[in-house]
Amino acid sequence: MDVRQLRYFLSVAKCRSFSRAGVELNIAQPALSHHVANLEAELGVKLFERSTKGVTPTECGETLMRHAETILRQVTKAAIDVKITSAQPSGTVSIGLPTSISIGLTVPLLHAVEARYPAITLKIIENHSGFLSEWILAGRLDMGVLFDIDPASPFDLKPLMEEHLYFVAAPGSFIDGRESIELNEISGTPLILTGASHGLRHAIDRHENGIAFDVKTEIDSLVAIKQLVASGYGHSILPWGAIQGECAAGVLHAVRIEKPKIKRKVYLASARGWPRSRAAEIISGLLFEVAGGLVADDRWRGELLKESGI
Template sequence: MELRQLRYFVAIVDHGSLSRAAKVLHIVQPALSQQLQLLEDELGASLMHRSAQGMQATDAGKIFYEHAQAILKQVHDARSAVAQSTDKPSGTVALGIPQSASGALAFPLLAALREKYPDIVFQLTEELTGHLTEQLRCGRLNFAILFDDGQLGGFNSKPLAEEDMMYITRADSRFAGKRKSISLAKALQSPLILPSLQHGVRPRIESKVRQAGLQMGEVIDITSIAILKSAIMADMGATILPVSPFLAEIERGEMRALPISGVSLSRTVVLCSSKNIPLTNAALAVQKLVLEVTHDLCASGRWLGAQSLL
């Protein structure tokens, strides 16, 4: 198996056509088709099939595509690590961030990187926590912002912040009343709009509920933060989440966030990287900047409800 075969295969999947991929790769289509056949013969599996929409990856092809992308990225990082200067780091760095943390951290980090390290190509991905873990493990990401659930032993981890979770409703919601805080038992009496179990926050909430000897009531599962916000604004229920995804709505007076009394409900935000893949100079620069930006956001109060662990 050759690196060029991986590049060819990724291009075919990305473009959905042998002819388009051949044009982009500057090779003739029969040669590209031959390399795909050699790759399939070596793997003993069909990777692509033709459909009315063009060339599409088979189930085996989808799995191989993820690995091919990760391998090509690691080769690119290795070349960049040899070539780049420590004084002026350059290259590509990929960071994954969960939907529920991106509101607080994504834009400040992006702005700081553009100002301090303009030669670094920064790829910021917003995904569910479970997807980020897999992408970090296979090497598609250099870093991921994850939440410490006691199962991060396979990664290098640096705690960034402890973020409180609060009871959040529409400002005039029938589920909030005029309270200044709410007990966990009372919060559970409302219909709760929560991310699915794939989301890093949900298991933490359910664990705290069990520890308190309580039971979850009605739960509306919504994975998308945008749709979850819409459901809250429609007063379909309340949520228990960190404040960061709702900062804009709270500042505009559209939503309210109440502390949950009698229980410590928070999550530890962690910066993770692979134990097996060395970090380039560019990645090390990004790592340092993530720590600086996080500390500044917490110290200034701009990351509401978060306390720095740095």
């Protein structure tokens, strides 16, 4: 199996036709059919169902399509990276951010990239950490911010920080005038939390032993959660970076959770064993620099971690 065979196979699979793929690739149809037949013989499986209307990938063909797309994408990135190694850092870097991190990190990170590395195009994809981890391993993202990851997982991990979570309420609530609240005091208060698939919820649920959390509503939208809390509908548990703007404006009030603290470890993750472009390495370093600045400015609260702290 070689790159040319994979490229030919993928073109046929997407065109659903040997003749259309032959035109797209500028190769005679018999030669194209020969390459695909050799690939099927090498793998010992049938990759296409053939009919008078064209071809359709089999289940094995669909599996190979996913791998072929990833492999060809990496080959293209490798060629680009080699060409630009001695030049100004350039290229496209995709990074996945959970919403609770994206709220505070996206704007300063994009400004930093524009100011210092204008030839790098940064694509930020915001979603649940569960989806982001899948996309990183599939090669759809160069890297992503994930929480509480097992070091034995199939990621290359760079520990970023240990982030504190805060109890959040509307102004005029029972926490007014306080700077902290003990975890057992939260028992029985109506909470608005993200759903079970959210990395934020995982950090909260780890502390549920012995504490009766009263989850009034589950919503996978931090914007809606903050609006509901501000309206007095309930309370929530959120990271400082997601609420510092509203707290500064007096829309929300937040206090530290103590005895015990609710914290989560934040990592920058990439797929283990996959090469990263020079541009991706630069963005990785810049993200750590921007995160340090946010902590220094009290826009993100927690302890910065060193790589040896995994």
